[in-house]
Amino acid sequence: MSPLDSDIAHLLAGSMVLLSFLLLYQDRMFALLNVFALHAFALAGSVAWQATLQRAPHLFITALIALLFKGVIIPVALRRIVVRLGIHRSIDTVVSIGPTMLFGIALVGLAIVVMLPVTQSESEFVREDLAFALAVVLLGFLMMVTRRNAVSQVIGFMSLENGLVLAASGARGMPLVVEISVAFSVLIAFIVIGIFLFRIRERFDTVDLRALDLSRGESL
Amino acid sequence: MSASTGSLALAGLLGTPALGALLLAAIPRYRVAAALNVTLCALTLSCAAALYWDRPEPSLYLLVDDVNTVFLLVGALVGFSTSVFSAGYIAHELQTRRLTARDLRFYHAMYQLLMFAMNLALLSNNIGLMWVAIELATLTTVMMVGIYRTSAALEAAWKYFILGSVGIALALFGTILVYLAAQEHLGQGMVAMAWDRLASSSASFDPSLLNLSFVFLLLGYGTKVGLVPVHAWLPDAHAEGPTPISAVLSGLLLNVALFALLRFKLIIAGNPHVLAPGPMMVTMGLVSVLFAGFMLYRRRDIKRMFAYSSIEHMGIITLAFGLGGPLASFAGLLHMTMHSLTKSAIFFGVGYISQLEGTQRTADIRGLTSSQPLLGWLLVLGVVAIGGLPPFGVFTSEFLLVTSTFARAPWLAIALVVGLLIAFSALALRLHGLAFGATDKRHSLPAWRLAPMTLHLLLVAAAGVYLPGPVVAWFRHVASQLG
Numbered sequence: 001m002s003p004l005d006s007d008i009a010h011l012l013a014g015s016m017v018l019l020s021f022l023l024l025y026q027d028r029m030f031a032l033l034n035v036f037a038l039h040a041f042a043l044a045g046s047v048a049w050q051a052t053l054q055r056a057p058h059l060f061i062t063a064l065i066a067l068l069f070k071g072v073i074i075p076v077a078l079r080r081i082v083v084r085l086g087i088h089r090s091i092d093t094v095v096s097i098g099p100t101m102l103f104g105i106a107l108v109g110l111a112i113v114v115m116l117p118v119t120q121s122e123s124e125f126v127r128e129d130l131a132f133a134l135a136v137v138l139l140g141f142l143m144m145v146t147r148r149n150a151v152s153q154v155i156g157f158m159s160l161e162n163g164l165v166l167a168a169s170g171a172r173g174m175p176l177v178v179e180i181s182v183a184f185s186v187l188i189a190f191i192v193i194g195i196f197l198f199r200i201r202e203r204f205d206t207v208d209l210r211a212l213d214l215s216r217g218e219s220l
Numbered sequence: 221m222s223a224s225t226g227s228l229a230l231a232g233l234l235g236t237p238a239l240g241a242l243l244l245a246a247i248p249r250y251r252v253a254a255a256l257n258v259t260l261c262a263l264t265l266s267c268a269a270a271l272y273w274d275r276p277e278p279s280l281y282l283l284v285d286d287v288n289t290v291f292l293l294v295g296a297l298v299g300f301s302t303s304v305f306s307a308g309y310i311a312h313e314l315q316t317r318r319l320t321a322r323d324l325r326f327y328h329a330m331y332q333l334l335m336f337a338m339n340l341a342l343l344s345n346n347i348g349l350m351w352v353a354i355e356l357a358t359l360t361t362v363m364m365v366g367i368y369r370t371s372a373a374l375e376a377a378w379k380y381f382i383l384g385s386v387g388i389a390l391a392l393f394g395t396i397l398v399y400l401a402a403q404e405h406l407g408q409g410m411v412a413m414a415w416d417r418l419a420s421s422s423a424s425f426d427p428s429l430l431n432l433s434f435v436f437l438l439l440g441y442g443t444k445v446g447l448v449p450v451h452a453w454l455p456d457a458h459a460e461g462p463t464p465i466s467a468v469l470s471g472l473l474l475n476v477a478l479f480a481l482l483r484f485k486l487i488i489a490g491n492p493h494v495l496a497p498g499p500m501m502v503t504m505g506l507v508s509v510l511f512a513g514f515m516l517y518r519r520r521d522i523k524r525m526f527a528y529s530s531i532e533h534m535g536i537i538t539l540a541f542g543l544g545g546p547l548a549s550f551a552g553l554l555h556m557t558m559h560s561l562t563k564s565a566i567f568f569g570v571g572y573i574s575q576l577e578g579t580q581r582t583a584d585i586r587g588l589t590s591s592q593p594l595l596g597w598l599l600v601l602g603v604v605a606i607g608g609l610p611p612f613g614v615f616t617s618e619f620l621l622v623t624s625t626f627a628r629a630p631w632l633a634i635a636l637v638v639g640l641l642i643a644f645s646a647l648a649l650r651l652h653g654l655a656f657g658a659t660d661k662r663h664s665l666p667a668w669r670l671a672p673m674t675l676h677l678l679l680v681a682a683a684g685v686y687l688p689g690p691v692v693a694w695f696r697h698v699a700s701q702l703g
């Protein structure tokens with residue numbers, strides 16, 4: 001593998017980490033959806049590059065799923081939901097932006113510290129790809145815990161799944177079953193969430209989860 | 221001839237619930253659907269029983285061995301009796317208009333889909349396939365927990381969904397790491413995901429990758445088992461969903477997640493250079509027992525209370541398997557079986573109690589032994605059994621576990637006994653108010669509806685008095701494989 005090949009792979013995987021940071025500080029719903037679409041594009045590029053390098057044509061399918069499904073269909077659908085519910089103004093966060101970003105940087109450091117030493121037997125290329133993937137996964141978690149709003153939690157969850165797909169495509173020769181299942185599970189997960197948003201809307205006239213936090217089930 | 225019986229049973233275990241789900245989705249009449257649901261579960265149970273005598277050859281995707289046969293049988297049995305209980309339960313929900321006929325159609329289809337997902341998770345020989353099946357099981361239960369659409373039910377389902385997805389994501393990352401460790405030695409592709417190959421050749425895998433993967437897997441699948449500190453979804457999901465689902469969650473789904481954890485434990489334990497997975501499981505198990513024991517005191521909701529009791533018992537089972545060795549693994553396996561039977565029996569009773577009393581608040585439920593004597597006394601027996609008193613089977617398994625722990629780690633045994641006593645006294649305290657005390661209410665309930673609960677408790681009592689020789693030999697054999 002030439003140095004240029006791995007540089008391109010790094011550029012694509014690294015841009016996913018960068019976009020995860022962008023997701024962390026978006027405070028407008030539409031901007032959040034746009035950045036998520038970019039995140040999915042970066043994933044598609046990254047997986048397609050892996051497919052070329054590994055000569056694994058089935059990975060192109062995964063890339064295509066990421067591009068069309070996560071990059072186009074889901075952001076469009078979510079945008080429609082957001083418009084219909086009238087929640088496009090701003091997003092409530094639990095922790096303010098500054099500490100969240102610092103914490104995110106610490107998580108990326110953690111991912112590198114954890115992944116690089118344990119994968120010494122792997123090639124340089126696989127190791128760094130995995131470290132990036134873990135960083136994206138951890139940033140997805142961070143986003144899920146720092147957001148109150150249901151739609152942005154869903155975006156956090158999907159960016160986390162993008163990190164998983166990045167890891168799976170980086171693992172050489174990992175069978176297709178897993179990639180398709182990951183894509184498929186996102187689809188199912190999305191349907192579930194769609195139903196949820198609907199029902200939550202029916203009940204509370206809001207998708208702010210604080211309304212749900214009031215009902216602890218044991219309030220008496 | 222004999223080979224085909226096994227393959228037929230295997231096809232039946234997966235095909236019956238899968239086709240059943242499609243069929244039930246198309247049947248609008250709930251009585252027909254409920255009867256069909258029971259029939260399908262009975263078919264699945266007979267297929268699971270057939271596997272005890274005859275097993276098909278393992279493939280790269282599916283595998284039947286001694287370990288998963290036990291889990292399959294327990295699961296199919298609890299699934300069957302829950303379907304019988306559910307038939308009586310939902311009739312009442314329909315009368316009181318908490319659920320509509322359309323909800324029930326959805327509910328029955330989801331019930332069979334859940335059975336399919338759990339059978340697939342237990343049967344799969346491919347760690348990726350197992351992950352997909354457990355994710356499917358999670359999604360179906362999320363839908364069912366939210367079926368009442370009250371604010372509490374929605375919150376419970378959302379919490380379960382978010383925590384469950386996070387857990388499942390961690391587990392997938394762990395699975396990818398295991399594949400990475402395996403593909404250097406087994407070659408790329410499907411072979412490096414087949415569990416039997418992984419378990420037999422894990423000694424040559426890279427130990428540091430395996431170490432890291434187990435941390436992810438323990439936290440990931442541990443979320444689904446309901447181990448502290450990643451248990452937060454479990455009490456809500458149990459309390460707010462329909463009671464048959466609480467019974468299936470406690471009696472089945474937690475076991476399936478534990479089974480996944482055990483499969484990976486066997487892979488990790490096969491490599492001598494890896495950190496032993498046992499102590500991590502023992503720690504999480506013990507913390508769960510102690511934490512759940514204390515939490516039991518403050519519960520005001522009857523289903524929530526028994527959900528915490530499930531956390532306690534999953535802790536005991538995880539501790540037993542983490543400790544390992546023939547005796548502790550035997551105790552863990554027996555305890556898992558007994559807990560599934562007893563806890564689902566208790567939920568059957570609790571389901572009727574909350575319907576008859578119209579509330580789940582423990583403070584509002586009094587004197588069950590006089591208002592509905594049969595139900596009240598069965599609940600007393602169930603709580604006595606789950607508390608670990610003789611002559612029930614839970615006592616046998618807890619006694620075995622405590623004695624084998626005393627022989628190897630006395631301090632651990634003391635902590636475990638303290639946890640068991642705390643939990644038992646909390647349950648005894650609540651039971652007093654629920655079962656005795658003055659009330660002038662009188663409830664009527666057809667006796668047949670209590671048949672599943674009676675059957676489970678009879679089985680548990682029988683196992684406590686006398687465990688038949690073949691069962692002991694079978695469990696001992698399985699325990700030796702679990703290490």
